[in-house]
Amino acid sequence: MSIKKEEIKKIAYLARINVSQEEVSKVEKKLVGIMALIEKMQEINTESIEPMSHALDIFQPLREDEVTEKDIRDKSLSLAPHSDQALFIVPQVIE
Amino acid sequence: MLNLSLKELSQALERKKFTSVELTQFFLDRVKKHNPLLNAFITVDENKSLAMAKKSDQLIQSGKKFILTGIPIAQKDIFCADGWKTTCGSKMLENFISPYDSTVIQKFNEIGAVNLGKTNMDEFAMGSSNETSYFGSVKNPWNLDCVPGGSSGGSAAAVAARLAPAATGTDTGGSIRQPASLCGFTGLKPTYGLISRYGMIAFASSLDQAGPMAISAEDCALMLNVMTGHDNKDSTSINRKKENYTNSLDKKIDGLKIGVPKEFFGEGLNPDVQKVIEEALRYYEKLGAEIVNISLPNNHLAIPAYYVIAPAEASSNLSRYDGVRYGYRAKEYDDLMDMYFKTRQEGFGDEVKRRILIGTYVLSAGYFDAYYLKAQKIRRLISNDFKLAYKKCDVIMGPSAPSIAFNSGEKKEDPLEMYMQDIFTISTNLAGLPAISIPVGSVRGLPVGLQLIGNHFEESKILNIAHIYQKNTDWHLHNPKGID
Numbered sequence: 255m256s257i258k259k260e261e262i263k264k265i266a267y268l269a270r271i272n273v274s275q276e277e278v279s280k281v282e283k284k285l286v287g288i289m290a291l292i293e294k295m296q297e298i299n300t301e302s303i304e305p306m307s308h309a310l311d312i313f314q315p316l317r318e319d320e321v322t323e324k325d326i327r328d329k330s331l332s333l334a335p336h337s338d339q340a341l342f343i344v345p346q347v348i349e
Numbered sequence: 350m351l352n353l354s355l356k357e358l359s360q361a362l363e364r365k366k367f368t369s370v371e372l373t374q375f376f377l378d379r380v381k382k383h384n385p386l387l388n389a390f391i392t393v394d395e396n397k398s399l400a401m402a403k404k405s406d407q408l409i410q411s412g413k414k415f416i417l418t419g420i421p422i423a424q425k426d427i428f429c430a431d432g433w434k435t436t437c438g439s440k441m442l443e444n445f446i447s448p449y450d451s452t453v454i455q456k457f458n459e460i461g462a463v464n465l466g467k468t469n470m471d472e473f474a475m476g477s478s479n480e481t482s483y484f485g486s487v488k489n490p491w492n493l494d495c496v497p498g499g500s501s502g503g504s505a506a507a508v509a510a511r512l513a514p515a516a517t518g519t520d521t522g523g524s525i526r527q528p529a530s531l532c533g534f535t536g537l538k539p540t541y542g543l544i545s546r547y548g549m550i551a552f553a554s555s556l557d558q559a560g561p562m563a564i565s566a567e568d569c570a571l572m573l574n575v576m577t578g579h580d581n582k583d584s585t586s587i588n589r590k591k592e593n594y595t596n597s598l599d600k601k602i603d604g605l606k607i608g609v610p611k612e613f614f615g616e617g618l619n620p621d622v623q624k625v626i627e628e629a630l631r632y633y634e635k636l637g638a639e640i641v642n643i644s645l646p647n648n649h650l651a652i653p654a655y656y657v658i659a660p661a662e663a664s665s666n667l668s669r670y671d672g673v674r675y676g677y678r679a680k681e682y683d684d685l686m687d688m689y690f691k692t693r694q695e696g697f698g699d700e701v702k703r704r705i706l707i708g709t710y711v712l713s714a715g716y717f718d719a720y721y722l723k724a725q726k727i728r729r730l731i732s733n734d735f736k737l738a739y740k741k742c743d744v745i746m747g748p749s750a751p752s753i754a755f756n757s758g759e760k761k762e763d764p765l766e767m768y769m770q771d772i773f774t775i776s777t778n779l780a781g782l783p784a785i786s787i788p789v790g791s792v793r794g795l796p797v798g799l800q801l802i803g804n805h806f807e808e809s810k811i812l813n814i815a816h817i818y819q820k821n822t823d824w825h826l827h828n829p830k831g832i833d
Contacts, residue, residue: 257710269664269709270671270686271702272694281706287765288707294653295723298730305725306732308555309541309781310805314584329448335678342673345685 257285350375351511352828355420355568358514362409362419369409369419373402373463376421380466380512383832387488389506391426392434393466405461414461416571421465422457423513425504427474428559429548430454430464437550438472438482438500441670441677441696451548452580453517453559460575465513469503472698473667474524474552476500477770480761481700488757489532490829491795495754498528498770504562505532510832515563515572519549521556522655523750523774526786529562530749530798533788535815535825536562537569538774540805541781542587545580551666553659554585556778565825566787566815570594573808589806597809598816603637605814608742612648613773619752625790625797626748629818632789633746636817641742645734650727651776652768657711657724658779663701664708670696703764732780739804744814748773749786749798773800783808787815788824796827 259278262285266273273281327340336343350372353361361367377395384390398421405419429435429447431454436442450458457464471481479487479502487502489495490510497506501518505528508516518525520538529536537560544559551557561572573594580586609630614623630640672678672692679691697705711720738745751772760767777784782805786798803811819825 261710262706265706265709265713268713269705270668270689270693271697271705272690273702274694281703284703284764285706285710288656288703289710291765291768292653292656292707292711292720295650295657295720295727298647298650298727300723300726300730303726303729305722306729307725308585309732309779310587312542312585312587317581323449326448330674333445333448333675335672335676344673345682345688347685 257282257289354565355417355514355563355571358420359416363414369402369405369463370399372419373398373421373465376465376513383510383512386493387490387506387510387512388485389469389487389503389510389512390423390466391436391438391469391484391503394433397433398463398465401463405463408461417457417575418461419463420514421463423465423468423504423507423516424454425501425517425519426467426470427519427550428454428517429550430467433464433467435467435550436484437474438470438484439697439701440483443483443677445676449548452545452582453549453576456575456578462575468501468507468516471500471502472701473550473663474500474519474521475663475700475704477523477527477767478757478760479503480757481698483698486757489754490832491533492754494756495795496531496757498531498750498754500524501528501562505529505534508532508534508562508564509829511828515561515568517559517576518562519557519559520778521553521558521659522778523771525560525562526749526774526784526798526800527770529786531754531796533796533824533827533829534563535565535569535785535787536560537573537785537808537812538777538783539573539577539808540587540783542585543806543808544576545578545583545586547580547582553662554666555662556659558778565819566785566812567595567598569785570598570812592809594809594812597813600813601637602814602817605638605744606641606742607633607638608641608643608738608745610643610645610648610738610745610747612645613747617751617769617772618748619792621792622748622752622797625792626799629789629799630746632822633818636821643738643741643745645731645738645776647727647730647734648776651731651779652772654724654727654731655775655779656707656768657720658728660704660708661712661721662708664705664712667701667705672696700764728779731776735780735782744811745802747800749800753792753795753797777802781805783811785811785815787818788827789818790824
C-alpha cells in the first residue's frame with residue numbers, strides 16, 4: 255500500500271501540521287519510501303503471536319491520585335507564549 | 350586534567366591537587382576554544398557551572414564526597430534542568446527554560462556533580478547524524494568533514510574531543526551506541542526502565558532509555574551508579590535493588606561464550622569494518638572466550654517494526670507542542686486551528702514532521718491492526734530470538750554501526766539510507782536489552798565500535814567484559830588529532 259497525496263493532506267490535518275501545496279510532492283516521495291520499508295513487515299505471518307507493548311512485559315502500576323507538585327502556577331504560566339493572570343490565552347474559540 | 354579517568358579526577362579532587370572550580374574552568378575553557386568548530390554544545394553557562402563547582406568544593410572540604418562530586422558532566426539537551434534552557438534540538442523549544450529537574454539531572458545534582466552545559470542533538474532525538482538539529486550540525490572531532498553520529502552527537506563530540514570528562518545521552522534506536530562507535534569512545538544503553546525517564550523529553554516512550562557516554566567501561570560504570578534507581582515519577586521505572594556497577598569489572602572472562610549472530614555480518618556491513626570487528630572477536634578468544642555461532646532470524650524486520658512503533662509513539666508524545674502552554678507559537682494566525690497548524694509547521698523540522706505524519710498514518714482508523722499491532726507482534730518475535738540465543742551464549746557481539754563516520758550531507762536527503770545506520774542497534778531497543786559500544790580499531794583513521802549485548806539487567810556483566818578488553822588494549826585511549 256502506498257500513501258497518496260490526498261491521504262497526506264488527511265493525516266497532516268489529523269496531526270495539525272500545515273503542509274503547503276509546494277511541499278506535498280516532496281513529502282509524498284519520502285513517505286512512500288518509508289512506507290515501502292515498513293511494508294516488509296507483511297512478509298511474515300504473525301497470526302498467533304502476542305503483541306508486545308513493553309520491553310519487559312510489565313504492567314502499568316497504579317497510585318493514589320494526589321497532588322505532588324504544589325504552587326507552580328506562576329512558574330508554569332511564565333513559560334506560556336501568551337498568558338494573563340491565571341489563564342493561558344488563545345484565539346477566541348466561542349462566539 | 351585532560352586525559353584523566355573519572356576515578357583519577359575524583360582522587361585528584363580528594364587529594365586537593367586541584368579544585369572543582371579549577372577543573373570546571375579548565376573544561377569550560379576547552380569548550381570555549383573548540384565549540385565554535387565542533388558545535389557540540391547548545392547552551393553553556395559559565396556562571397551557573399562555576400557556582401555549582403564552588404558548592405562541590407565545599408562538599409569536598411567538609412568530607413561529604415561521592416566519587417563524581419565536583420566533576421563536570423555534559424548533559425544532552427533532552428534532559429530538563431531547572432533554570433537551564435532545554436531545547437531538545439528544536440526550534441519548538443528554542444526559548445524553553447525548564448521549570449524543574451529531570452530525575453537524571455537531579456541525581457547528578459544530589460551528589461554534587463557539575464553541569465558543564467547542554468549538548469547538541471538531532472531534533473527530538475530523531476536522527477543518526479546530528480544534522481536534524483535546529484542549532485546546526487555537529488562535527489566529528491576525528492574528521493571535521495564527517496558527522497559524529499546521532500542523535501546524541503553533541504555529547505559524542507564533547508567526549509571524543511575531551512571537552513567534557515563524560516556526558517549523558519539517550520538511546521531510542523541506537524543514539525548512544527552509534528555515535529560512540531563513530532567517535533571512538535564507550536557508550537552504554539541500559540536495560541529499558543533502569544534509568545528514570547522523568548523529565549527526559551519523550552520521543553518513543555516504550556524505547557527511550559538514558560545512558561552514560563564516556564572514555565571507558567569503568568567510567569560508564571561510575572556514571573551508571575549515579576543515574577540508576579527506581580523513580581515513582583516514571584511509571585515504567587523498574588523497582589529493583591540498586592547495584593554497584595564497578596564491583597565485578599575485573600572478573601575473569603575465561604570460558605565466556607560469545608554469541609555472534611550471522612545476521613550482523615551480512616549485507617549492509619562495510620567490509621573494512623567487518624575485518625576490525627572480527628579481529629576484536631579473535632582478541633576475545635585470546636583472552637579466554639569462546640565464539641558460538643547464533644542466529645537472530647528476525648533482525649531484518651527490526652527497522653520496519655521500529656519505523657512503525659517509534660513514529661506512532663512520537664506522534665502521540667509530540668502532540669503536546671501546540672503553542673499554548675510553552676514553547677514556540679507562530680507569529681501570525683487567523684484562529685485557534687490556524688495557530689496549531691502554523692505553530693507546528695514552523696516549529697518542527699522536516700524529519701520530525703515526517704515521523705509525526707507516519708505515526709499518525711499508522712495509528713489512523715483502519716490501519717491500526719495492519720501496522721501498529723503487526724509491529725508489536727514482530728517486536729515479540731525479535732525479543733524471542735534473543736531469549737533463544739541466550740540459551741547458547743553469555744553475551745552477543747557484533748558491530749555497533751554498519752560503517753565508519755560518513756561525510757556531512759551524504760545521507761541527509763535520503764531518510765531510508767540514514768535509517769540503516771541503526772540496523773545493528775534497533776533490535777536491542779525493541780527487546781529492551783542493555784548494550785555497550787567500545788572502540789576496537791579504526792578504518793582510514795576513523796574509529797570502529799564493537800557492540801556487546803547482554804541479557805536484561807546484565808549491565809555489570811557487559812561492563813566487565815568491556816573492561817577486560819580495555820585493560821588489555823588502548824583503543825579507548827586514542828584521541829583525535831588536531832584538537833589540542
